[in-house]
Amino acid sequence: MTEAYRRSFPRFVHIGPDSGTFFYGQCGGVRYAATRFHATPGATHDELVNMQDEGSVTKYFRSTSAGGWTYLTSDGFPHGPQGCGDVAQIPEALSALWGNCSVG
Template structure:
């Protein structure tokens, strides 16, 4: 399995970035959270008992295309297989895309350890959006 990784965070845990023409950071709704989680489950059907890690979810759009970055963790009820596999997969941020009116699809994973420039190193994420997300940096 090929991985490409960057930690992620929610917009409420960091300073609001300056607006970037064509792309913008958005607040993550419960519907976006659930839709992106379903897309991850479709791409990785082994993971049933998962949820996004708090403060490691980014969401935004460039034109009519929406993008998300999330890191996932196992939840109550996870099987031994899920827990073991989540040790590797859970450590890497996942990236998703949804064209206007379409379902979310999985498009990439970050590496572990994270890429030096976070989501700015993920070619599937527009540079302007990665910049709006602060390259998916997580405050500690």
Template sequence: MKAAVTAAYQRSFPRFAHIQPVPRQFFYGQCGGVRYAATRFESTPGATHEQLVGMQDEGSATKYFRSTSAGSWSYLASDGSPRGPHGCGDVPQIPETLAAAWGNCSVG
């Protein structure tokens, strides 16, 4: 699933070819029959200087995804800048009950 979510982000932002979810910061759940995921990304070996610079800002924002009816993942949104005080609870595309279950995407 992490690979499918990463691929969904790369389809939306192809300049980030060398990324992976940040360890222990991947959230997954289902609400109303729809699957959702949230993660931050970090660069992997092979990233160019341009990609590393781009991830300085992009890597600090949590990205949100939803599964489609066909089972593939699509990118929904990113955290605002600065991040809202309620984390993913401030992201309207994420159901409130799921954001609460995820602890508002806090990894403290």
């Protein structure tokens, strides 16, 4: 997921997924994942500033036919009342299984 997000947003080089915010599952033969990211050691000033906003939202991914991942979207901030249930690209059944991406 990290590489897929970097491909979509090349300004983020020094990022990693937040622990406790990773969701993974499969629906209809397609794998999906969701996570938030944080800046990692070596992050530039610009990366740190950009992560102030980007780090607070969850990013969503889906598997590709080649076995990799592609970035789908990010949720809004503040998050919608249904969490990832408000994200049209995530199947409803998977969102429910993920508890609407609630991280407490």
